[in-house]
Amino acid sequence: MVNDDGQLYTIEGIAAALMIVVTAYLVVSTTTVLTQQDVHIIDLQLQQLGNDALAMMDTPNKYWDKSNLSIFIEGNKTNEFHNQFLAYLNAESGSGMITGNYEYNATIYYQNSTEINSYVFYESQEYYRENSVKVRRWVFLSDSSPLLPDLDFSVNRTVLLEVQLWRE
C-alpha cells in the first residue's frame, strides 16, 4: 500500500516553500540602513550650530553698540571669544541630554594693500583630520586692531573670520 507514488506534489511544494523563505530571509537581512547618512546629518547639525553661534556673536544687543565679534577682534580678546563661543555651542535647554566636546580653529583672513593675509586667532586643539566643518562670518571693524597691523583703518573695514569646527 505504501509506495513512492503520491509524493510528487509534496516535494515540489516543499521545495518551492523553501526557496521563497530563503530568498526572503536573504533580502531582509541585506537591507541594513547605510550608516553614511548619519555622518551627513551630524555635519548639518554642526554647521548650523556654528553658523548660528557666530551670527549671534555678531549681533549687538543694543542699537549702536558694537557686536561682540568686532570687540573681540579689535581688542585681541581671544579668551573671551573662546568662552562665549563655547558657551553658545554647549548651551542646553534641559529637556534632553546632548553631548558637547567641541574643538575649533579660528583664523582671520583680510585683504591688505597687496594680498590676502591671515592671522590665526585661536586654536583650541591641534587638528588631526577629524570630520570637521568650516563656518565663516564677515566681521565689521570700525577701529584698528593690533592683530592686523598692515590693514588701513582710516575707514571701516571688513574681514573674514573662518572657524574650523569639529567634535572630539
Next chain:
Amino acid sequence: MRVPRKIDREEGLLSLDFLIGFTIFLIALIFVGVMISGLLVHLQSRTIDYDAVAYRTSVVLVEDPGEPANWQLANLTYPEERANVKRLGLAIQKNYPGILLQDKVEKFFNDTTSAGCLAEGKFCNPEDYREKLIFGDYPYYFNISLKNLDVPSPPLTVGDPIPDRTRYGYIKRIVKIQKPDSIHLYNVIPDSASSLKTASFRFDIAELYDVPPPYRIDPLNQNVSILLQDFSPNTTGAWPNITDIQICTYPIALTGGGCIGADVYEDSPRMIVTIDGNKEYDSGDPATNTVTDTVSINLEKGFFTRIGYDRFGTIDLIMTFDQNVTNQVVYSYDSDSAASLPELQSAVLEVWVW
C-alpha cells in the same frame, strides 16, 4: 481503455499528495508575504527623515516670521482667525533670521491639550503644531524647548517628554529674543508755569521705523505704555480732571478727519487709561477723573492696526484737562522717553522629533 491517472480531469479529484504539497507552499507564501509587507513599511523611510523634519521645523521657527507676519495679534478664540494662521514662525522679520519677537514666543509656548483650546484661545497641542509647524502626513511626536541664556529663568517647552529608547531627530539653534522697550515716562509741569491744557503724545511711525527691526520701538505691533507723572494742584488747590481723550492722525486738516474717542472699544485690543494706579478712566462720569498722582495709558498691541493706522502715519494721542498741565506742545514717543530701550537676549532653541 482509459489509463487511470493521478488527476482524472473529468472527475475533479485531487490527490492527497497534491493537497499537502500545495498547502505547504501556500503557508510559506503567506508567511513570506507578511514578512515582506513589514519590510515595505520601512520603505516609507520614517526612521531616516526625523532629522530632516527637525531641521525644517527649526528653520520655520527661527528664520520665518510666520504667515501672516503679525500672527501674534490673532485672537484664537475665533475659529476664522485661528485658521488664518498658516505658519508659526517666531522671527521678528524675514530679513533678520535668528532674532525672535517676544510676543510670538509667548504666544507660541502658550498651549493646552485638545479639550479646551478653542475656548481658552490657546494653541491646541498637538494638532495646531502639527498642522502649522511640523507639516507632513505622519503624526510626528515633538518637543520644542527654548531657554534664555542671559536671564536665568525656567525653559519654555511644548510637546511630549523625550522617550528613552527611540531614534529621534534633533537640531539645536542659537537665537536672540528681543526684549521690547519698557514704559515711557513724561512729566507734567505745575499749573503756574504751564500754558497748555492738552498733553499730546506724538507717535511718528515713519521715524520710529527708520531703525532696524530688532532695535525698533514698534507701537503698531507691540504694547504702548505711557506714564504721565508729577501732577500737582493748581493755585486754588484743585487737582486736574481729565475731560477728554482723543486719538488723531496728524496733521488733522490734511488727512481729513481721523479723530476717535479713547474708549471706543470694550474688548481687546483696546486703550486702558488708569488714574492714580487704581481707577479706570470713565468718559461718561467726569467727576471720577481727578488725577492726584499719575495717569498711565496702555494701548494693547494691535490697537493702532485695529483702528486703521499704519506705518506711514503720524498719530497724536491728545489728552485734555481742565487746567494747564504743560508747556510742551507735543510729547514725543521715541527712544528718549523710554525708560529702557529694546534689547536682545541670547537663547537656545532645541527641537526633537520622533
Next chain:
Amino acid sequence: MARINNDGQWIVMLGFIISIILVFLALIVNQSALVGKTTSESVLEFPKSEIQDLRAEIMEYYWTDDLNNPYFLPDLHRLSLERKGSVVYYVPGERIEIHYNNGFTEYNEKTLGGN
C-alpha cells in the same frame, strides 16, 4: 517505462517567480536608503548662511551710511572668491543691488535697504 512526471513543476515555478520578485523589491529598498543622505547633503550644499551673512554685512554698511566705502567691495570680492569660492557684487544706490553666485546657487536682490 514511465515518463518523469512533470506535473508538480508549476508549484516550483511559482516559487521561483516569487523569489525573483522579492529580489527586485530588495533593489527598490536599497535605493530608498539613500533618501536621508540626499536630504542633508542638499541642505549642506545650499549656501543659506553665506547669503544671510552677506546681506547682513551690506546692511551694516547701509545703516552706518558707508556704502561707498572704497575698500568694502574689493575686500568682499576677493575674500569671497579666495576663501569661499563664490562671486559677490553689490551696487549701492537708491536701490541696493546684491549679486551672489557660488557655481551652484545664484542669488540676486534689489532692495531699498530700510528693513
